[in-house]
Amino acid sequence: MATVALKTVRKVYAGGMEAVKGIDLTVPDGALCVLVGPSGCGKSTLLRMIAGLEEISSGTIEIDGRVVNALEPAERDIAMVFQNYALYPHMSVYDNMAYGLRNRGTPKPEIERKVREAARMLELGSLLDRRPRQLSGGQRQRVAMGRAIVRDPKVFLFDEPLSNLDAKLRGQMRVEIRKLQRDLGVTSIYVTHDQLEAMTLADVLVVMNSGRIEQVGAPLDVYEEP
Numbered sequence: 001m002a003t004v005a006l007k008t009v010r011k012v013y014a015g016g017m018e019a020v021k022g023i024d025l026t027v028p029d030g031a032l033c034v035l036v037g038p039s040g041c042g043k044s045t046l047l048r049m050i051a052g053l054e055e056i057s058s059g060t061i062e063i064d065g066r067v068v069n070a071l072e073p074a075e076r077d078i079a080m081v082f083q084n085y086a087l088y089p090h091m092s093v094y095d096n097m098a099y100g101l102r103n104r105g106t107p108k109p110e111i112e113r114k115v116r117e118a119a120r121m122l123e124l125g126s127l128l129d130r131r132p133r134q135l136s137g138g139q140r141q142r143v144a145m146g147r148a149i150v151r152d153p154k155v156f157l158f159d160e161p162l163s164n165l166d167a168k169l170r171g172q173m174r175v176e177i178r179k180l181q182r183d184l185g186v187t188s189i190y191v192t193h194d195q196l197e198a199m200t201l202a203d204v205l206v207v208m209n210s211g212r213i214e215q216v217g218a219p220l221d222v223y224e225e226p
């Protein structure tokens with residue numbers, strides 16, 4: 001578990017577009033923080049800066065008390081779950097989940113234990129030999145989550161992970177993500193433009209607009225304000 005602290009974080013893209021205008025935010029240990037707001041308000045930019053996929057123009061980002069501004073994504077102890085799953089099509093479900101651990105040189109028995117444990121949690125146990133194209137959308141999203149879980153990260157980052165799923169499955173997966181996040185207790189930051197998704201998932205709800213935080217609080221407090 002880890003606290004994530006953003007201190008006056010800004011992003012100015014080449015060309016002068018100020019996408020994130022000095023954001024201060026602390027996400028406590030184990031909390032699920034949802035960033036919600038209209039398209040173009042800077043959610044993905046902020047998430048990508050935390051992931052290390054986008055350079056920060058100014059400010060600092062701390063994970064577990066350590067400034068990570070200059071660290072590569074692999075050194076940040078994070079795992080990201082993307083909207084498009086980003087699975088390797090030619091690899092089995094097992095190999096997709098094991099890939100990052102193999103690259104790190106994790107011993108084989110440990111890889112196997114972690115992959116099987118994640119597969120059990122995600123009900124993928126009987127699908128480990130399949131290729132991504134032989135899976136449903138929901139199953140693919142579970143594999144993407146499995147790949148994040150086996151990394152044992154301090155922080156999960158979710159970039160609109162459910163937006164490619166139909167409405168019914170989206171509701172189901174929302175419940176699963178909520179439960180999984182609680183069970184694992186991993187600090188999480190979750191980006192969506194869907195208010196219902198934000199309301200049902202968030203411990204801490206952050207409403208963004210034009211690169212700034214408009215409101216922050218528990219979901220009911222945020223939406224009950226006059």
Ligand code: ADP
Pocket residue numbers: 013014015017018019037038039040041042043044045046
């Ligand atoms: P959101 O995730 O809330 O939809 P983004 O973070 O994707 O918002 O985008 C915030 C703003 O930054 C938008 O105006 C977008 O057009 C702009 N933007 C995003 N990526 C780039 C980029 N690589 N170069 C220039 N402007 C960008």
Ligand code: ADP
Pocket residue numbers: 072073074075078079080081099100101103104147148
């Ligand atoms: P490593 O164990 O060194 O991270 P990987 O092959 O898993 O090796 O990762 C290669 C790059 O892709 C690294 O920068 C890593 O952080 C990033 N990466 C891979 N999978 C994920 C993921 N699920 N979330 C975030 N970053 C990832």
